[in-house]
Amino acid sequence: MSKKTHITLKVNGKSEEFLAEPRELLIYTLRERLNITGPHIGCETSHCGACTVTVDGKSVKSCTMFAVQAEGAEITTIEGIGTPDSLHPLQEAFKEHHGLQCGYCTPGMITRAAKLLEENPAPSEEEIRFGMAGNICRCTGYQNIVKSIQAAAAEMNSSQSSSSEAVGHKTTEAAE
Amino acid sequence: MIPAAFEYYRPKDIEGVLAILEQHGDDARVMAGGHSLIPMMKLRMADVPHLIDLQDVGGLSGIEVTGDSIRLGALVTQAQIIDSAELTRAAPILREAALQIADPQVRYMGTIGGNVANGDPGNDMPGLMQCLDASFSLIGPDGAREVAARDFYEAAYMTDREDDEVLTAVTLPLPQGGYAYEKQKRKIGDYATAAAAVQITGQGGTCTSASIAMTNLSDTPIFSEDAGEALVGTTVDDAAIKAAMAAMLGDIDPTEDNRGPVAFKKHVAGVILRRAITRAWSRA
Numbered sequence: 001m002s003k004k005t006h007i008t009l010k011v012n013g014k015s016e017e018f019l020a021e022p023r024e025l026l027i028y029t030l031r032e033r034l035n036i037t038g039p040h041i042g043c044e045t046s047h048c049g050a051c052t053v054t055v056d057g058k059s060v061k062s063c064t065m066f067a068v069q070a071e072g073a074e075i076t077t078i079e080g081i082g083t084p085d086s087l088h089p090l091q092e093a094f095k096e097h098h099g100l101q102c103g104y105c106t107p108g109m110i111t112r113a114a115k116l117l118e119e120n121p122a123p124s125e126e127e128i129r130f131g132m133a134g135n136i137c138r139c140t141g142y143q144n145i146v147k148s149i150q151a152a153a154a155e156m157n158s159s160q161s162s163s164s165e166a167v168g169h170k171t172t173e174a175a176e
Numbered sequence: 177m178i179p180a181a182f183e184y185y186r187p188k189d190i191e192g193v194l195a196i197l198e199q200h201g202d203d204a205r206v207m208a209g210g211h212s213l214i215p216m217m218k219l220r221m222a223d224v225p226h227l228i229d230l231q232d233v234g235g236l237s238g239i240e241v242t243g244d245s246i247r248l249g250a251l252v253t254q255a256q257i258i259d260s261a262e263l264t265r266a267a268p269i270l271r272e273a274a275l276q277i278a279d280p281q282v283r284y285m286g287t288i289g290g291n292v293a294n295g296d297p298g299n300d301m302p303g304l305m306q307c308l309d310a311s312f313s314l315i316g317p318d319g320a321r322e323v324a325a326r327d328f329y330e331a332a333y334m335t336d337r338e339d340d341e342v343l344t345a346v347t348l349p350l351p352q353g354g355y356a357y358e359k360q361k362r363k364i365g366d367y368a369t370a371a372a373a374v375q376i377t378g379q380g381g382t383c384t385s386a387s388i389a390m391t392n393l394s395d396t397p398i399f400s401e402d403a404g405e406a407l408v409g410t411t412v413d414d415a416a417i418k419a420a421m422a423a424m425l426g427d428i429d430p431t432e433d434n435r436g437p438v439a440f441k442k443h444v445a446g447v448i449l450r451r452a453i454t455r456a457w458s459r460a
Contacts, residue, residue, distance in 0.1 A: 002181040022184035022227065025218075044177050046215055047365060049281060058255075058284035064214050065285070068184050069229060112281070133364040134279030 005068050011036060012080030026062040026070055027051045030077060038078035038107040042136070049135030052108035053077045059115045061134070078107035081114055089159075090114055090152040099148030101139035109135050113149050121160075122153055179217035179224075186229045190236075190315060193228055193342055198317055200226045202339040208251055209285035211278070212294045236289070236344055241266045248346045250289025254278075257288065267348070269355035269375060273304050276359045276371075292325070293343040295333040295396075298367030302329060303397035304357060307373035307389035310348035316341035329396035352385075353377030354460030358452035359391070360444050362435065368392040369435045370445040372424075372452035376407065378460045383407045388420065388453075392435075393428035393445050400427040403449070412457045420453060421446045 004019040009029075016034060030036040030053065039062055042050030046064040053062045054076040082088035090110045093099065100106040109132070116123065116131040123131060128149050129142070137145060187193050197204050204226035207213050216222035230236060236251040241262050248257075257263060257274040264271045277283060277291075277300050291301040292312060305312075305325035312323050317340055325346075328336045337343060352375070359371035371391035377384045386404040391397055402423035410416035430441035 002183050005184060021181060023179045023181055023217075025178070044218070046211065046282065049279070052281060059281045060285060061281045064211055066184070066210075066214070069210065069231070071186075116280075131280055134281040 005071075007067055007071055009067070009070055009072075010074045012076060020067055022066060022068045024067045026053070026055075026060075026065045026067045026075075029067040030062060030075075036077050036079055039111070040104055040107060042104065042108075047136065048105070048108075049112060050105050050108045052112045052135060054111060054115055057115075059112050059134070076111070076114075078111050081110060088114065088152075089155045090117070090149065093148040093152035093155065094145075097148040097151055098144045099140065100137075100145075105135060105137045105139075109137065109145060113152070117149070117153055117156060121157055123149070125150070177218040179214070180220060182217075182224050182227045184227050184229065186232050188232050188234065190233055190342065190344065193230065193233060194315070194317060194340070196226065196228050197340045197342070204228055206230050206342055208287040208290040209253065210290075211282050211286045212290060212296060212299075230342075239263055241350075244350050246348050246350060248288050250287060250293070250342075250344050250346070252288050254283035254286045254288070254291075255280075258283065267308070267351050267355075269304065269308070269351060269357055269373065272355070273300050273357035273359075273373065276300065276357065276361075279365045282365070288346055289343050292328075292346060293335065293337060295329060295331075295335045296367075297332050297395050297397065298392045300357070300359065300368065300371060300391055303371065303389040303391035303399075304373045305346060305348065306397050306399040307375055307387045308348045308351055309387065310346050312337075312343050313345040313347065314338075314341045315344050320344075322347075326399050332395040351375050354456040354458065356452040356455035356459070358448045358455065360448050367435075370430075370441060370448045372445070372449045374449075374452040374456040376412075376453070376456045376460050378412070378457070381411055383410055383412050383416075383457070383460075386420075386453075388424065388449070390424060390428055390445060390449070393430045393441060395429075395431075398424075398427050400424045402427065407453065412453065417450055417453050421449050424449055 008017045040050040042048035044063050046061050051062045056073045082091045112135050128146050205224045206228045208230050236249040238249045240247040254274040291299045310325045323336050354376050356374050360369045368391045373389045376386040386407040388403040389399045403420040406419040406423045
C-alpha cells in the first residue's frame with residue numbers, strides 16, 4: 001500500500017478533509033467516504049457519464065479522476081444543484097417532461113446539463129445533443145431529455161430576465 | 177475498478193519532474209488530463225508505481241499564435257482549443273478535429289500533449305500534427321530537443337520520446353489554404369474507424385500544395401506524401417482524388433479488429449479521404 005495523502009476538497013460548498021491512498025478515484029471518495037451517492041457508477045470506463053460532477057467549472061467523469069488530482073478543488077454534485085423542497089429548474093423540467101425513466105443516469109445528466117446551460121444559456125437542439133454526448137441514457141431515447149433541457153433553459157432565461165429587470169429597477173431606485 | 181497502488185507526485189516545475197523521472201526510470205510516468213492513462217491503470221494494463229501529475233508545472237499551458245507559427249503548451253486541453261477564437265482564426269482545422277474527439281467531459285480534461293505523446297494509434301492529434309508538419313518539444317536530463325511529428329511515431333505506444341523525457345509543447349507553422357478533418361466513428365466517443373486530415377492550397381483553380389495524414393489505419397499515424405503529391409498540379413477533379421486515394425491506400429496498413437475487417441477499413445479510409453479532400457478544396 002502506498003503512503004496516504006492528505007486531501008482537502010470543497011464539495012457542494014462544504015469543506016472536506018481526509019487521508020486517502022492516491023489511487024482512490026473521486027467517485028469512491030464521493031460515494032463511500034462522503035456518502036454523497038447522487039453521482040452513480042455506471043460503466044466505470046469513462047463512457048456513460050453517470051458519475052459526472054463539476055470540478056472547478058469543468059464537467060468531469062469522476063470515475064476517471066483520482067481524488068488527489070482534485071486537491072483544493074470545488075466540486076458540485078447533483079446534491080448541490082437542488083433540494084427536494086426547492087428543485088433546480090432542470091430537475092423540475094426533467095420531472096415535468098419525462099426526462100427520466102429508471103433515473104440511473106439522471107444525476108449525471110442534470111449535473112452536465114447545468115454546466116452546459118451555464119456555458120450556453122439558450123442552446124439549439126443540436127447543441128444540446130452535442131453538449132450531452134458524454135452522458136448515456138438507456139431508457140428515454142433522449143427525446144424527452146432534450147425537451148427537458150430546452151424547457152429548463154426557457155424557464156431559467158425568463159426568470160433571469162425578470163430578475164435582472166428587478167435588479168435594474170432597484171438600481172434606479174437607489175440612484176434616485 | 178481500482179488501479180494498483182502508486183506513489184503520487186505533483187511537482188511545481190519541470191526540474192522537479194525530471195528529477196523524479198531520473199530517480200525511478202520507467203517505473204514513473206507523467207500524466208496530464210489522465211483520460212488515456214487512468215483507464216489503462218484501472219484495467220491494470222498500465223503499471224505505474226510512480227505517477228507524476230503535471231497540472232501544477234508552470235509554463236505548459238499557453239496558446240501562442242504569432243505571425244507564422246502556433247505554439248501549444250502540452251497541458252492545453254481539447255476544450256481550450258475549441259474555445260480559443262484566436263486559435264480558430266489561425267488554424268481552424270485544430271478546432272474541427274478537437275470537436276470530434278471523445279465527448280465534452282473528456283475534452284475538458286484531455287490535453288494536446290497527452291494526445292500526441294501517448295502514441296495510441298487511435299488518437300486524432302498525431303495524424304493532424306503530421307498533416308500540419310508540427311514539431312514536438314521534448315525535455316530530458318540531456319536538455320531540450322525538437323522532433324518532427326512525422327518522425328516521432330515508431331509503433332503503437334512507441335515513440336521517439338525516451339522514458340526520461342517529457343513532451344512540453346507542440347509547435348506548428350501557420351496552416352495555409354483549405355482544411356478538413358474528417359472522421360468516421362461507430363458512436364460518439366469512439367476512436368476513428370478511419371480519419372483523414374487534409375490541408376490544401378490552390379491558385380487559379382489548380383492545387384499548389386496538399387498535405388494528407390490518416391488516423392487509426394496503421395500502428396502509427398500515416399503521413400501520405402504520395403497522396404498529397406497526387407493532387408498537386410491538378411484541378412482536384414475526380415481522377416486526381418482517385419489517384420490520391422490509391423496512393424493513400426498504398427501507405428496504410430490497417431488490421432482487423434472490432435471496428436471491422438481490413439477490406440472494410442480500406443473502403444472507409446477511401447471514402448473519408450475523398451470527403452476530406454473535397455471539403456478542404458472547397459475551402460481553399
